[in-house]
Amino acid sequence: MLGAAGRGFGQSPAAGRTLPQTHGDSSGLQGHQGRPCSGPRGQQILPEVKVPQGKVLDRVEVFKEVLDSDVLINLPQAKTHSATGVSLGIKNLMGLILDRYSFHSKYNINQALADLATVIKPQLTLLDATALWSLEDGRPGEVQKPNLVIAGIDPVAVDSYAVSVAPWYGQHFKGRQVEHLLVAHQRGLGKIDLESLKIFKGKA
Numbered sequence: 514m515l516g517a518a519g520r521g522f523g524q525s526p527a528a529g530r531t532l533p534q535t536h537g538d539s540s541g542l543q544g545h546q547g548r549p550c551s552g553p554r555g556q557q558i559l560p561e562v563k564v565p566q567g568k569v570l571d572r573v574e575v576f577k578e579v580l581d582s583d584v585l586i587n588l589p590q591a592k593t594h595s596a597t598g599v600s601l602g603i604k605n606l607m608g609l610i611l612d613r614y615s616f617h618s619k620y621n622i623n624q625a626l627a628d629l630a631t632v633i634k635p636q637l638t639l640l641d642a643t644a645l646w647s648l649e650d651g652r653p654g655e656v657q658k659p660n661l662v663i664a665g666i667d668p669v670a671v672d673s674y675a676v677s678v679a680p681w682y683g684q685h686f687k688g689r690q691v692e693h694l695l696v697a698h699q700r701g702l703g704k705i706d707l708e709s710l711k712i713f714k715g716k717a
Contacts, residue, residue, distance in 0.1 A: 559611045562632055566700070569620045570628040574611040579633065587635035587668070591675055592646035593654075596622050598691055599681060601672040602638040603630050623693035630668060630702050638671040639664050645679055662717075669694055669703025670710050677707060 559574040579585060589605035596617060597604055606629050607613050616625045642661040647654035659678045665671040673688025688694045688705040698705035 564628050564632050566631040567628040569624045573629060573632065575633065576609050579609050584637075585633070585635040587638040587640075589638070589640050590646065591640060591642040591644075593681060597626070597693055598686075599672075599676060601675050602635075602640055602668050603627075603672055603693060603697060606630060606633050606635075609633055623696050626693040627696040627700050627702065630697050631700065635668065637664065637666060638668050640671055640675055642675050642678060645681075647682075667703040667710075669697050669705055673698075673703075673705045674707060674710065674712065 560577055560580060561572050562575050562580070563572050564570040587602050587605055589600070589602045592600050594600040594604060603626055606626070607616060610629065616622045640663040642659050642663055645657040645659060647656065657679045661678055663671050663675050663678075665674075669688070672691070672694050676686050676688050676691055676694070688698075688707075694705055697703060704710055
């Protein structure tokens with residue numbers, strides 16, 4: 514995750530590291546080498562933010578620098594996830610809050626992710642789908658290589674398109690079959706049906 518000044522935000526294992534240490538040289542972040550990467554368990558103050566449209570969350574602690582940023586760019590890596598099926602852009606927002614454990618233990622994670630997406634709204638999602646990482650029992654499993662980078666201003670649309678580019682768990686899925694994406698779409702946070710999207714394809 515990048516803020517307006519190019520400052521990187523990562524989950525706690527990335528705290529104290531620099532870009533592109535965290536994302537790897539293939540991420541296109543070479544120009545940001547040496548930029549500090551903050552983590553929620555570091556020295557940052559995490560203000561409590563109200564979630565007025567929340568269904569299960571009424572407040573959440575978020576990086577102060579995220580809230581202060583003029584522009585927020587989400588840089589997720591496409592991979593599987595045991596609780597949500599897939600981990601893409603919206604799921605990646607969990608890296609910007611303090612209490613991620615409650616999403617897994619206290620709340621319905623799919624509703625909580627949609628709640629979170631109502632208060633943290635990146636201006637751009639740049640999703641790394643060059644490789645789709647399958648995690649099996651917490652360890653790296655099969656890796657597929659669509660060799661795509663998916664970019665867009667609609668977080669639901671980016672994630673929904675990412676779901677369609679390759680099989681997950683040996684099957685093809687649509688965005689509507691991923692519960693937190695469907696919930697986010699139903700909340701009016703973005704489009705989910707590919708036929709309603711304008712998709713521009715190019716090579717770099």
